[in-house]
Amino acid sequence: xxxxxxxxxxxxxxxxxxxxxxxxxxxxxxxxxxxxxxxxxxxxxxxxxxxxxxxxxxxxxxxxxxxxxxxxxxxxxxxxxxxxxxxxxxxxxxxxxxxxxxxxxxxxxxxxxxxxxxxxxxxxxxxxxxxxxxxxxxxxxxxxxxxxxxxx
Numbered sequence: 001x002x003x004x005x006x007x008x009x010x011x012x013x014x015x016x017x018x019x020x021x022x023x024x025x026x027x028x029x030x031x032x033x034x035x036x037x038x039x040x041x042x043x044x045x046x047x048x049x050x051x052x053x054x055x056x057x058x059x060x061x062x063x064x065x066x067x068x069x070x071x072x073x074x075x076x077x078x079x080x081x082x083x084x085x086x087x088x089x090x091x092x093x094x095x096x097x098x099x100x101x102x103x104x105x106x107x108x109x110x111x112x113x114x115x116x117x118x119x120x121x122x123x124x125x126x127x128x129x130x131x132x133x134x135x136x137x138x139x140x141x142x143x144x145x146x147x148x149x150x151x152x
Contacts, residue, residue, distance in 0.1 A: 018042070046082055046091065054078040056135040057096055060128035065100070065121055069113035073101045094139070098125060 009021045017033040032042035043051065054076050062074065080094040100121055102114035129136060 049091070050078040050080065050094075052135045053094065053133070053139070054096060056133040057125070057128040060132045061098065061100075061121070061124045064124035064127070065117040068117035068120065069102050071100050071117070072103045073099060075099045094136075096129075096136075 007024075009023050011019050011021045014020050014030070019031055021029045021031065029048075030042055031045060031048055032040050034040075034044050058074075058076055062071075065071065076096055076098045078094070078096050080091040083090060083092055098121075102118050104111055104114070131137065
């Protein structure tokens with residue numbers, strides 16, 4: 001692996017069930033384990049996985065369509081079922097649902113870009129799913145995860 005391909009985050013426990021992830025650029029993200037009482041609004045690791053899938057494919061699709069027209073609305077949801085079976089805890093039925101609209105033609109030809117963007121939206125989503133989104137591609141291909149304990 002080259003240094004340009006290596007990605008990393010460091011995760012530090014900040015309190016019981018609470019953690020901070022720090023990337024190489026110094027950005028931080030706080031998360032926690034699920035709260036039984038529903039009081040903890042922090043993202044859980046599973047929700048971060050869903051957000052990573054959504055964020056990755058959103059960036060791919062946004063880059064493709066925004067070259068043609070600025071969307072009037074752009075949102076997506078990522079859902080899945082958390083199950084526990086003989087294979088352990090895991091997510092199934094992961095689904096990304098896009099809700100994207102474009103401005104209508106204003107009578108001055110401004111709608112042509114929106115029509116192009118509207119036409120390429122399905123292809124952009126498919127390209128993200130099939131080859132561009134590193135997160136969902138990694139999940140679908142099934143990349144092994146190695147765990148180890150750092151030498152003391």
